[in-house]
Amino acid sequence: MEHMSSLERVVTLEEAKAALDKFWRPKPNNVFVSASQAVGWVSAVEVKSKIDVPPFDRATYDGFAVRAADTFGAAENSPVELKLVGRILAGTWPKMHLRSGSSVEITTGAPLPPGADAVVMSEYAVADGESVKIYRAVSPGENITKKGSDIKKGQTVIGRLKQLNYLDVAVLAAVGVNKIMVRNRPKVAIISTGSELMEPGTKLRPGKIYDVNTTSLSEAVKTCGAEPVVLGIISDRFSAIRAAVNRGVKVADVVLISGGSSVGVGDITPRAIGSLGRPGVVVHGIAMKPGKPTFIAVVKNKPIFGLPGYPVSALMVFDQLVADYLHELSGVPRGRKSVVQAKLATKVLSARGRRELIPVKLVGRDGQKFAEPILKGSGAITSLSTADGYIEVPLEREIVDEGETVEVKLFWGSEFV
Amino acid sequence: MEHMSSLERVVTLEEAKAALDKFWRPKPNNVFVSASQAVGWVSAVEVKSKIDVPPFDRATYDGFAVRAADTFGAAENSPVELKLVGRILAGTWPKMHLRSGSSVEITTGAPLPPGADAVVMSEYAVADGESVKIYRAVSPGENITKKGSDIKKGQTVIGRLKQLNYLDVAVLAAVGVNKIMVRNRPKVAIISTGSELMEPGTKLRPGKIYDVNTTSLSEAVKTCGAEPVVLGIISDRFSAIRAAVNRGVKVADVVLISGGSSVGVGDITPRAIGSLGRPGVVVHGIAMKPGKPTFIAVVKNKPIFGLPGYPVSALMVFDQLVADYLHELSGVPRGRKSVVQAKLATKVLSARGRRELIPVKLVGRDGQKFAEPILKGSGAITSLSTADGYIEVPLEREIVDEGETVEVKLFWGSEFV
Secondary structure (H helix, E strand, O other), rough: OOOHHHHOOOOHHHHHHHHOOOOOOOOOEEEEEEEOOOOOOOOOOOEEOOEEEEOEEEEEOOEEOOOOOHHHHOOOOOOOEEEEEEEEEOOOOOOOOOOOOOEEEOOOOOOOOOOEEEEEEEHHHEEOOEEEEEEEOOOOOOOOEEOOOOEOOOOOOEEEOEEHHHHHHHHHHHOOOOOEEEEEEEEEEEEEEEOOEEEOOOOOOOOOOOHHHHHHHHHHHHHHHOOOEOOOEEEOOOHHHHHHHHHHHHHHEEEEEOOOOOOOOOOOOHHHHHHOOOOOEEEEEEEEOOOOOEEEEEEEEEEEEEOOOOOOHHHHHHHHHHHHHHHHHHHHOOOOOOEEEEEOOEEEOOOOEEEEEEEEEEEEEOOOOEEEEEOOOHOOOOOOOOOOEEEEEEEOOEEEEEEEEEEEEEOOOOOOO | HHHHHHHOOOOOOHHHHHHHHOOOOOOOEEEEEEEEHOOEEEEEEEEEOOEOOOOOOOOOEEEEEEEHHOOOEEEEOEOOOEEEEEEEOOOOOOOOOOOOOOOEEEEEOOOOOOOOOOOEEEEEEEEEOOOOEEEOOOOOOEEEEEOOOEOOOOEEOOOOOOOOOHHHHHHEEEEEEOOEEEEEEEEEEEEOOOOOOEEEOOOOOOOOOEHHHHHHHHHHHHOOOOEEEEEEOOOOHHHHHHHHHHHHHHHOEEEEOOOOOOOOOOOOHHHHEEEEEOOOEEEEEEEEEEEOOOOEEEEEEEEEEEEEEOHHHHHHHHHHHHHHHHHHHHHHOOOOEEEEEEEEEEOOEEEOOOEEEEEEEEEEEEEEEEEEEOOOOHHHHOOOOOOOOOEEEOOOOEEEOOEEEEEEEEEOOOOOO
């Protein structure tokens, strides 16, 4: 009965987060990763270039390095003849100093010799062994890529807390960086509880269903920039749950445990966690549907979130309660396209005094976006096959009218944009 | 001189693709992957559910399974009393048949016993050992999730050629599927040539630059659903290039080789490839800027694409010439957000008779999206630090005016949406 009374201390989502705050705050960690594998990771520090790019004045095209002044007046029918004093290949360093009246053959990307200030493209020159005829004048700087013109030494190439995309890692390569300090991906242990659960790929026995939450929560965790650690299906026994959670707080930064948190005959998860140490369960029951039996515990300085067993419910509660902490740890921002506006297709009713989360399907009609509530609700095992996301009816609302504009929080990977 | 003449047979992009068509067509392959790892892969076959989900009528909430008709008339001040004949836990299979006047305690997710057609939630019932008082009437089907209500046996849960998202893999778990046949990711060998190139992380020597294309092309290849196989930096020597390409056609489905394809002193790549067997080089020179020295070869039934050495040029030519083949092999669709409309910020000039690709930066101004041409052009080593994508000026256009609406092909990972 003590247990029941703790359940009756239902709190709002904000109060639940404040209660956790007293015992645990997300502390990001950093790690070095190979720059070529860094796409998707978040920079922990600003990166400045230690070199100029290009590191020297270089020929933009194949041709002849010259002093531009020497070519003035050159034209198709009045070439200028210059002495040919050598050849510079890309990847080599010029040994000569170019004097007036001279030219050096040069390949694309090769460093300009000192003294030269322009390149005449091959098309406008004809060389023999001793000299070269120039058929077009060039101005100083022409067909040259100046040292540092692309990236200057000391220039910031990657800002701090930037999720790296493929251009970023290419820029890191250009400035010679092969490893970068990034926010480490938090590890999230995932436990599914329920004697009715079986692993996909096995033969379903009577009364059993396949475990979905291990898969769906693993993927949800990845979208927050975190790394799932699958601990598998655990039966509803006290000792099994206790052992699994104990392992979770050892191997991971955060533990998710779904199912088994309602006040049914099998409600032993919070008790099993409570037995692992202080403070144990700090919140049991949030004024939210689904998710009322949701709990939050802290054991060995690691947070443990108890989520509903129904997959869509688990995903919605994960999004409301857990996702922000993982984003904070990983540095990965919530996608800008994680929320879309739509018109509500049919009126929904909600109980005052609790936040209600309703899965919706997005449909386009008459050039407008509509959110159709999936009223199978938590009674359906998945609803996954149809839901694009969910809407939130706040505590103080009892009704949201048909046609009202709502914010749909998209499940990652939704086809609808 | 023979080589020069082949270069003068410059063809359009369409003609180049048609020339390749004669010798090579992309043939997708299939492979089984673990369903829990299948996000991002593309289904090779339709997947139908072999089970009903849920597989049986189940209790949506904790409570008492009843015949609904037995509860008619039950109310807060006039409970109906039923005989309590047992208890069904989730994960077990009921042994009893429920007769009129009886009730069975049942937990969330447990199978309904034959004879029962509704569940009274715990909140509306008080049980002692022998009987249960029901304080609220239920109608048939109430608080029950019907067998197959979420997914029906035989129902298609994944269409063919669907790129799997996280909801898809969760649905696969729900129907018990743990492996799925997907389009195999084509392997793409990536070779950078140029004696001036050095690997990032090493100390830059005079006249050298860091290799960017290995990194940027690897990432570009991944966005097409393909798997890069990095063969590294190869010097401009005939034998080294020949050996690298030979290795490429052995280990990969497609070979990319960047740099070394212009008609400079170091232009030995097409000849080295030509020496590997028929048909060898089938296109050398496309009427496109950048990318005129681009070539296409076929050796041992594998296509080899020669791309420019400049990173942005290489990415643009990759996108124009190679990306579609990789998308066809992997089944991964081009992202819907890969093209955005913008107004051209400044007039651009182009030569008639060639397709011109111009890197652009996207900027928002007065609520409109503008594409600013990056006129460093191919002369800049990267332009990567600023380019969001590129625009295409077709063969027949010589000028695109300021303010004209253009299609910007985004480099993947652009911040601008």
